[in-house]
Amino acid sequence: MTIFSKPQAVLFDLDGTLVDTAPDFARVLNTLRQDHQKDELAYEMIRSQVSNGARALTTLAFGDADTNPDFDTHLSALLERYLEGLAEESCLFSGLDTTLASLQENHIAWGIVTNKPSRYTLPLLKGLKLEHGCAVVICPDDVTHRKPHPEPILKACAAIGADPAQSVYVGDHARDIESGRRAGCFTIAAGWGYLNDGETIESWQADLDCATPAALNHWLNQQLLR
Structure with missing residues (x-):
C-alpha cells in the first residue's frame, strides 16, 4: 500500500x-516481587512483555492463572500500584x-x-x-x-x-x-x-x-x- x-x-x-512505559512497569513489578520475597527480574525480561499487557506481566512474575490461585490478587495489586506511579519514569x-x-x-x-x-x-x-x-x-x-x-x-x-x-x-x-x-x-x-x-x-x-x-x-x- x-x-x-x-x-x-x-x-x-x-x-x-x-x-x-517499561521503566514504571519494571519498578512496580519488582517491588511486588520483593513484597513476596522473590528476587528482582531482569529489566529486559520485563520490557519484552509490556506490550502483552498486565496479565502477561503478572504471569511472568508469579506464574499463570492456572497454576497460581492468587493470580487475580497479584494482578489487581500490580494495576493499582501502576496507577499510583504510571508517569514517574x-x-x-x-x-x-x-x-x-x-x-x-x-x-x-x-x-x-x-x-x-x-x-x-x-x-x-x-x-x-x-x-x-x-x-x-x-x-x-x-x-x-x-x-x-x-x-x-x-x-x-x-x-x-x-x-x-x-x-x-x-x-x-x-x-x-x-x-x-x-x-x-x-x-x-x-x-x-x-x-x-x-x-x-x-x-x-x-x-x-x-x-x-x-x-x-x-x-x-x-x-x-x-
Missing part, C-alpha cells in the same frame, strides 16, 4: 510505540518529540489507538503533558472490539475526519499491524518497541519497517516534501 500525498493523520499505539521514545512537532507544524492530526484502558491511558498522557496535542485517543473501553480488530482505528479516523486510506498507523506488535491493515491504513512497524525474544518486525508484513524513530522521521519528511 502506498500513500501518494502527505497523510491526513498519523495514529500511534501507546506502550512500546509512542511512550516507553515513562517518557516519549527518543526522537518522537520531533515526530509530533513535525506533525503539528504541518497540520497533520496525530492520535493514539491503544489496548490500554482509559483508566491508565488518560492519566499517563496528562502526566507526560501529551493530552493537548493529541487529536484523538481510543481505548478498549471506547469500542466493542479491541485490536487486532479494525474498529478502534476506524473510530479514531472517524472522530477526526480522516480517511483511513490516507492515514498511518504505527505499532510495535503484530496485532497493531493487523488492525491497521484491516482498517485500510498505511502501517508502520516500530522496531524500537517491546518485541518478544526472537521476534522480528519483518514477519508482521507492515507497509514499512522502521528500526528507529529516526527512520520514521526520515520517512515522514519525505512524505511532506511531496
